[in-house]
Amino acid sequence: MKTVIIKYNAGNTQSVIFALQRMGIEPILSNDPEEIKSADKVIFPGVGEAVNTMRHLSELGMDRLIPSLTQPVLGICLGMQVMCRHSEEGETPCMGIFETTVKKFVRQKGSTLKVPHMGWNTLGEVGSPLMDNTLENQHVYFVHSYYVPLGEHTIAATEYIHPFSAALRKDNFYAVQFHPEKSAGPGAKILENFIAI
Amino acid sequence: MLTKRIIPCLDIKDGRTVKGINFVDIRDAGDPVELGALYAEQGADELVFLDITATNEGRKTFVDLVKRIAQHINIPFTVGGGISSVEDVRPLLQSGADKISVNSSAVKRPELINELVDAFGSQCIVVAIDAKFIEGKWVVHTHGGSRPTDKVLQDWTIEAEKRGAGEILFTSMDHDGTKSGFANSALSELNQKIGIPIIASGGAGTMEHFKTTFEEGASDAALAASIFHFKEIAIPDLKSYLKKEGIRVR
Numbered sequence: 001m002k003t004v005i006i007k008y009n010a011g012n013t014q015s016v017i018f019a020l021q022r023m024g025i026e027p028i029l030s031n032d033p034e035e036i037k038s039a040d041k042v043i044f045p046g047v048g049e050a051v052n053t054m055r056h057l058s059e060l061g062m063d064r065l066i067p068s069l070t071q072p073v074l075g076i077c078l079g080m081q082v083m084c085r086h087s088e089e090g091e092t093p094c095m096g097i098f099e100t101t102v103k104k105f106v107r108q109k110g111s112t113l114k115v116p117h118m119g120w121n122t123l124g125e126v127g128s129p130l131m132d133n134t135l136e137n138q139h140v141y142f143v144h145s146y147y148v149p150l151g152e153h154t155i156a157a158t159e160y161i162h163p164f165s166a167a168l169r170k171d172n173f174y175a176v177q178f179h180p181e182k183s184a185g186p187g188a189k190i191l192e193n194f195i196a197i
Numbered sequence: 198m199l200t201k202r203i204i205p206c207l208d209i210k211d212g213r214t215v216k217g218i219n220f221v222d223i224r225d226a227g228d229p230v231e232l233g234a235l236y237a238e239q240g241a242d243e244l245v246f247l248d249i250t251a252t253n254e255g256r257k258t259f260v261d262l263v264k265r266i267a268q269h270i271n272i273p274f275t276v277g278g279g280i281s282s283v284e285d286v287r288p289l290l291q292s293g294a295d296k297i298s299v300n301s302s303a304v305k306r307p308e309l310i311n312e313l314v315d316a317f318g319s320q321c322i323v324v325a326i327d328a329k330f331i332e333g334k335w336v337v338h339t340h341g342g343s344r345p346t347d348k349v350l351q352d353w354t355i356e357a358e359k360r361g362a363g364e365i366l367f368t369s370m371d372h373d374g375t376k377s378g379f380a381n382s383a384l385s386e387l388n389q390k391i392g393i394p395i396i397a398s399g400g401a402g403t404m405e406h407f408k409t410t411f412e413e414g415a416s417d418a419a420l421a422a423s424i425f426h427f428k429e430i431a432i433p434d435l436k437s438y439l440k441k442e443g444i445r446v447r
Contacts, residue, residue, distance in 0.1 A: 011317060014293040018268045048318045107392055112415060113199070116320055116363060118394050119417070120242055120447045121199045139200065139447040141273055143295075143320045143363075160199055182273045182295060184237065 003195065004039035006066070007031040008056050011047030012181060016076065019181035019191060031060050041195060042069055045181075046078030050102070050146075051090035054082055067097050072197045073173050074130075080168060080175030081146060089146050097173050098153045102146045105161055116145040117160045121178075123167075123186075124157045130174050130193050131156040131167050138186040140166070140178040148177065200445045201411045202242035202418035203432060204396060205425045207232060209248050209278070212258050214426065227426070230265050236425065237272045239432040242447055244270065245298070245366070245420060248278030249341070260288050267293020275323055275366075281309065283316045290317060298323040298366060301339035304346055304353070307360060314361030322364075323396075324357040326350060328383075329370040335383055342370050350383065351390060358393050365391065366420065368398040376402025376424070384414030396420050404430060404438045411444050 005016055007029045020027045020043075027043070028035065036042060044066060046053065057063045066073065066083070075083045082094045087102035094102070105115045120139040127133055135156070147164040150157055156167035158177075168175045174194060180187035207214045207229050214229050233244050246266065248259040256279065263276055276289050277298030286297050297317075303309050303324055313322045327342045328335040328350040335350030354365055367387065369380035379397045388395055394417035397410045401421035410416045424430045439446045 011290055011321065012295075014264075014291060015267055015295070018293055019271065021268070022271065047320070112388075114392050114394055114417070116393070117199065118320070118364065119199050119202050143273075145319070179273070182271065184271050187271065 001025070001041070001195070002039045003027045003041045003043065004036050005029050005043045005045060006036065006062060008060055008062060009048070009053075010045040010079070012045050012076065012179065015179075015181045016043060016045045019188065023188065023192060023195070025195065031062065033061065033065050036065060037069070040071060041197075042071060042073045043194075044073060044075045044079040044083070046076055046080070046082065048078055049089060050078065050082060050087040050092040050094070053078055054092050054094060057082065063095055067095050070172060072194065074194045075173070075175035076181070077144060077177060077179055080177055081148065083168075083173065083175050084148060087146060098148070098168050098170055098175070100148055100151050100153065102148055104146050108161060111161070113161050116143055117147075118143045121158050121160060124159070125154070126156045128155045128169060129197050130169065130190060132189075132193060135186055135189065140180065140183040140186050140190075142178045144177060198445055200242070200447045201416070201439070202396075203240075203407070203435060203446070204243045204245055204418050204420040205236045205241050205432070206245040206247065206398070206420050206422045207426075208422065209246055209259065209262065210250050212262055215249070229262060230269050232426070233266055233270050233274070236432060237270050240436050240447065241272065241432055242418070243272060244274040246274060246276045247298075248276065250278070260292055263289055263294050264292040277323070277325060281306075283312055286313060286317060290321065296321040296323050296364070298325040300325040300327065303357070304337060304339050304348060307356060310357055310360035310362055319361045319363040322362050323366055324362040324364075325366040325368070326353060326357075327368045327370055330383075338370060351387065354387055354391055358391055362393060364394045364396065366396040366398055369400060372400030373398070374423075375400055378402065378406040379410035379414055379416070379419065381410055381414035384410060384416050388415035394418065401430075404435050407435060408439060408442050408444055411439075
C-alpha cells in the first residue's frame with residue numbers, strides 16, 4: 001500500500017502525516033506526477049486561502065494532474081474546496097471535479113453564530129464507505145469560512161447557519177470539509193476508512 | 198450543532214508545564230506532551246501551549262516540543278509566546294500547530310496581525326488580550342500582564358478583528374487565579390460587538406463557572422489551567438455536568 005500526500009504549501013500537511021503515522025502508515029510526501037500516479041491512495045490536504053492555493057497548484061501542474069487521477073483521492077478542507085468548480089473566495093476558478101460552487105458563510109442578522117465556523121460539530125446523513133454509519137452524530141473539527149452547499153455529491157451533512165456538505169464523493173474522488181487529522185477518534189476512523197477503500 | 202469548547206492551557210518553560218497564579222508564583226505541573234495527550238483523551242476540545250521561555254535556546258526547544266505535541270495529540274492546538282514575525286510563525290505551523298497566538302507584539306505593532314493573516318490565513322491567527330479593569334475601563338496589558346498600555350479592550354478587539362484575526366483569547370487579569378468565575382459582563386459585551394469566536398480566560402474555579410460563561414458571557418470557548426492541572430476539575434465530569442445543564446458539548 002502506497003499512500004502519497006500531495007506536497008505543496010498546505011498548512012496542515014505535517015498534521016496529516018502524523019495522523020497517518022499514528023495509524024502505522026508511512027506516507028510519501030511528493031509533487032512528482034509519476035509518484036502520485038503510482039500511489040494506491042492520494043491525500044490532498046489544504047489550509048489557507050483559495051486564490052494563492054490554486055495559483056500554487058497550477059504552477060506545480062497539480063490542478064490538471066489531480067482531476068486525472070483514477071485511484072481513491074481524499075481532499076481535506078481547502079483541498080475539498082478547490083476540487084469544486086468555483087470558489088467565492090476571490091472568485092477563483094477551481095478544478096471542477098465536483099460540479100458545485102463554494103460559497104461564503106454569511107452571518108445572519110441577530111444570530112449568535114459567528115464566521116468562521118470553528119470547532120466541533122456533528123456529522124449527519126452518513127452511510128458510505130468513507131463516512132460509515134458509526135459516524136452518525138459523531139463530532140469532528142471544522143475551521144472554515146466557505147462551504148459547499150448540499151448537492152448530488154454530498155455524503156455527509158453538518159449544520160451551521162444552514163446545512164452544508166461535510167463530505168463529498170464523486171467516483172474515486174472523496175473530500176471532507178473538516179479536519180480528520182485533528183478530529184480525535186472519529187477522524188482516525190475516517191482516515192482508516194479511506195485507506196481501506 | 199456546533200459545541201462549546203473546553204480548552205486547557207499549558208504554560209511552557211524550558212519544555213515543562215508551569216502555571217502562574219495571578220501571573221506570579223510559578224508552580225510545576227508536569228510534562229506538556231503527556232499532560233496534553235491525557236487532556237485530549239479525556240475530551241478536551243483544543244489545547245493551548247504558551248511558551249514563556251525567554252532565551253533563544255529555549256525557543257528552539259519549543260519548536261521541537263510543538264512537533265512532539267503534533268505527533269502525539271489528535272486534537273487542534275494553539276501555540277503562543279514570543280511571536281513577533283511571520284518567520285517566527287512558519288516553523289510552528291510547519292511543525293503541526295493549528296493556530297498561533299500573538300499578544301504583546303501585536304499591541305506594539307498591530308500590522309503584524311495583517312502580515313500573519315496574509316501569510317497563513319485568518320483561521321490560524323489568534324489574538325490574545327490581557328486586560329485589567331481600571332477606573333471604569335478595561336485596560337490592555339502586555340508582557341505577561343506587567344505593562345499597562347493606552348489601548349482599551351473593546352477597541353483593540355474590534356481592531357484585531359478588522360485586521361483579520363480569526364479568534365480572540367481574552368484573559369481578565371482581575372479574574373485570573375481568583376477562581377471566582379469568568380469576566381462574563383465584559384465577555385457578553387465583546388460577544389455582541391465581535392463576529393469572530395472569543396475564548397474566555399481567567400477565573401475558572403467551579404464547573405458552574407463554565408456554564409455561566411457560555412450562557413451569560415456568550416463565550417464560544419472557555420480556557421483554564423490550574424484547575425485542570427491540579428485535578429480540581431476533571432474534564433469528563435465537566436463535560437457531563439455541562440451536558441446535563443443543557444450546554445452543547447462534545
